Amino acid sequence: MKLNVVPARTGLTWVRLGIRTFLRQPLALAGLFFMYMAAVLVVTQIPVVGVVLGGLLVPAATLGLMAATAEAASGRFPMPAVLVSAFRAGRERLRSMLVLGVIYTVGSALATVLGHLLAGGAPPAAADVPQVDMETLVTLLLHTPLFMMFWHAPALVHWHGITPAKSLFFSTVACWRNFGALTVYSIGWLGVFLVFGTVLGLIGGLAGGPGLAKAVMMPTALLLAAMFTSSVWFTFRDSFRADDDVPPAPSSRPDGEQP
Template sequence: MKLNIVPARTGFVWVKLGMRTFLKQPLALTGLFFMYMAGVLVLSQLPFVGSVLGAMLVPAATLGLMAATAEAASGRFPMPSVLISAFRAGRQRARAMLVLGAIYTVGSMLATLLASALVGEPGAAVAADSQSPPLDARSLVALVLHTPLVILFWHSPALVHWHGIAPVKSLFFSAVACFRNLGAMLMYAVTWLGVFVVVAFVFSSVGMMLGGVAVARSVMLPTVLLLVAMFSTSLYFTFRDSFDPDDELAEPQPAPPEESAP
């Protein structure tokens, strides 16, 4: 594996490329993102296994959105089938993606349980204080504890799918790439945070002027969802520029139909 070290300013470029690619195919990429969200909501309604299945499919869904971006960046129209790219590249890579999903599920459950153990359930605090903010202390701790998972799984689905890296090794490479390109990743995060803050301020202000809090909220919900869809479009470029193909790794190709025989 050949890691590519990029300058910090590349983080801003990743945001710009994500926006530009999204605007090339806004309807297709928005539609695919909402299909993913709808799938998560449907799975979450299943009793007992819904949340587990949803977590299991996070790496595969992330890969699907990255594959859709690769299609759009290449000038092609991303079809809905691109969302299941992880399961169209042969049994070996499909199994590896499910292994990633299992690791992610266990890690997410442990982080959530640890947050509950450290802070406790939010119900009592909310009942005691009706003015408690929507994001309680338990949720904040859980979010912090999920950060290592985010780092481990940032590049791993793409490494497994496009380059055939073993699941555990892909987690290691993902973490190394994130830390070695920490400046670019921080610039990427700060830039996106700035975009969200500015857009949220503008649209909420317009909503308030047009009709108060209710209108502002109705305007903000679709705006935030579109921004998240645009953010997901930029993920592919963080992966593409962090690894250089060498003799063992081929250039990432969108949605390969079948895994080549050795």
Template structure:
């Protein structure tokens, strides 16, 4: 396994490949994404530890969606059980993925906990206990600072876990090493990931504007809301489909070993 450096323009190609691959198997990939969302929702309903369980499942679920994308690129129909691929690859990989999930939950909740030092726990309560953002809360200076702090702290956390599930599952890299290798790979391909993020932002905004325009033409706010939610979910499914290509281009998959 060798680290590969790609040009910035590759970021837009990852988006195109994700969208193109999604439309090769739209029913399978959309269905798997909705199953992922449903599983996360069910886990979050478990009393007391629901939020932590849902967070701990995130790395394994991300790996499952990446495995489904890999199969779609090969012209295969991904089966629903692909979502749980991380737990079907043998005991060592399963244990490593569980450790990775626990680390992600701890990192996310720790990051959320730090924001409580700024806003008294408002942001943490909204996430952990549920609820909707209202205009009054969003206008509070402490809440805004807490939100910015969370985004600043979550960015490096997300980069550490970006490739980690794939490295643990397909290369047998230990959880701690996978976090380091993932962060290094993302930073070395910083501009490609920047373009990747900007293009996806543009896609989400374009879809939102298109749905809003259609709703305005129909003169119905209910129609806009009815269209916007499934449209955003489909774009999110395409985004998760594209994650596989960020991984496959960042590492030389023809080589073996756990040291980039």
């Protein structure tokens, strides 16, 4: 396995490939994403341990959505079973994936608690809306290192058989070395969300007022989130190179198009 450093403009390619792949199999990929969201909602409703179980399953669920995109990008129809790919890869890799889940859960809890303390601690009143925003911002900032550690880690464990500790290290290094591409990638997706949200919000508002606009925004946001998850696979595919163990990329061309 070798780290592949890509140009910053590759970030836009990842956005475009995610959208294009989603549109190839919109029903399948959207359906799998909604299945994932439904499973999270069900698990987190379990008393006492629900939130912990939800955190433990994040790496495995992330891997499942990436595997679904890899299937769609290769021209295959992703079946629901692909969501549990992490649980079908053998005992050793499953154990490693669960270790990642434990690390993620603990890290997320620590970042959330620390963000709450740094932002003031006590829940603010309704008049203190800026303080709520500050707490969210601080918590998100503290989660950033965690996101970098886990961006590629589940895929490295599943497809390369890397140990949890090494996968977290390699993921962090890959995100840092490709920081430019990931920055462009993030800005590109922010632009997509803003454009779609603004256009559909205006259409809904003109057609039926604020009520219809709000009704349109929620399903739109979920579809865009599903589309976003369809692009994560490509960030991994282009950040690492190996001769085996990784599913073949749809094409050797940087834009993913067939010759």
